[in-house]
Amino acid sequence: xxxxxxxGLDRCxxxxxxxxQLALARVMPHLGELNLSPGARVLLKPNLISTKAPPLxxxxxxxxxxxxxxxxxxxxxxxIGDSPAFGSARNVMERQGIAQALRGMDVxxxxxxxxxxxxxxxxxxxxxxxxxxxxxxxVNLPKIKAHDQMYVSMAVKNIFGIVTGVRKSLLHMRNxxxxxxxxxxxxxxxxxxxxxxxxxITLADxxxxxxxxxxxxxxxxxxxxxxxxxxxxxxxxxxxxxxxxPAAGSPLWRAxxxxxxxxTYLGEIDFPLLVPSAFFGSGFxxxxxxxxxxxxxxxxxxxxxxxxxxxxxxxx
Numbered sequence: 519x520x521x522x523x524x525x526g527l528d529r530c531x532x533x534x535x536x537x538x539q540l541a542l543a544r545v546m547p548h549l550g551e552l553n554l555s556p557g558a559r560v561l562l563k564p565n566l567i568s569t570k571a572p573p574l575x576x577x578x579x580x581x582x583x584x585x586x587x588x589x590x591x592x593x594x595x596x597x598i599g600d601s602p603a604f605g606s607a608r609n610v611m612e613r614q615g616i617a618q619a620l621r622g623m624d625v626x627x628x629x630x631x632x633x634x635x636x637x638x639x640x641x642x643x644x645x646x647x648x649x650x651x652x653x654x655x656x657v658n659l660p661k662i663k664a665h666d667q668m669y670v671s672m673a674v675k676n677i678f679g680i681v682t683g684v685r686k687s688l689l690h691m692r693n694x695x696x697x698x699x700x701x702x703x704x705x706x707x708x709x710x711x712x713x714x715x716x717x718x719i720t721l722a723d724x725x726x727x728x729x730x731x732x733x734x735x736x737x738x739x740x741x742x743x744x745x746x747x748x749x750x751x752x753x754x755x756x757x758x759x760x761x762x763x764p765a766a767g768s769p770l771w772r773a774x775x776x777x778x779x780x781x782t783y784l785g786e787i788d789f790p791l792l793v794p795s796a797f798f799g800s801g802f803x804x805x806x807x808x809x810x811x812x813x814x815x816x817x818x819x820x821x822x823x824x825x826x827x828x829x830x831x832x833x834x
Contacts, residue, residue, distance in 0.1 A: 538584035569605035599628030638710035661722035673750035705773035752781030
């Protein structure tokens with residue numbers, strides 16, 4: 519079994535730094551050789567959804583800090599960045615306690631603001647963050663969550679954060695007005711984004727998951743799971759099994775299966791640590807009926823105004 523289709527699943531009882539360090543020490547060796555030279559630039563890409571989101575909606579501050587410490591201990595230069603739906607990454611990090619958790623660590627905070635245009639396999643051209651491409655390794659740090667539009671938000675979905683600012687809203691508008699299945703169309707675009715990434719791995723925060731609804735207003739579920747993989751698709755397939763959810767309920771999984779991507783079938787995946795059934799009985803609930811991938815003009819206008827104000831402040 520190739521390392522790219524290995525998924526490391528481990529128990530982690532909470533967000534204590536020592537517990538996280540031990541779990542990472544168990545999971546990381548099963549991700550294969552990362553081949554990072556001394557001084558390699560590592561970019562952590564958590565889920566920093568919004569300044570107004572509850573802490574449960576974001577990748578946990580201590581999860582991020584423990585991951586940063588692992589790479590710093592291995593001689594890497596570490597940065598952290600994202601393009602939140604609302605607000606700046608810096609403000610979200612302050613609001614969610616991430617800046618505090620990283621205090622004293624040599625970690626650069628990066629705003630995803632420099633736009634490069636790339637043509638996706640679906641034929642559309644989109645502006646993505648140049649900062650997300652400027653690294654030797656991108657470490658995808660999703661929060662395991664239910665999602666009212668996409669069923670669940672995990673490894674594959676978290677990469678949507680490399681799309682900058684209001685372009686997220688424009689993509690939602692494009693899919694809301696499409697004649698086909700808006701959920702599947704949106705999923706195909708997100709999968710296209712993965713083809714643009716530099717070398718990457720995923721470490722998923724499933725210690726305290728969000729279920730029933732999401733990506734913002736859900737309920738906490740103590741899942742106690744830390745998951746790692748080179749393949750985001752394989753990790754999502756493993757997590758769907760772990761959560762006892764039908765894989766076909768996820769538009770992202772259906773889009774990956776449609777393309778014949780490796781890792782869409784559980785039988786392809788190696789589990790060197792725990793197997794998904796070790797977490798059965800968690801009670802995770804995903805939305806039964808998905809909301810439309812809709813576009814709200816007033817939110818688009820408000821977000822645009824906020825970004826103009828932030829840009830003016832940066833120039834002062």
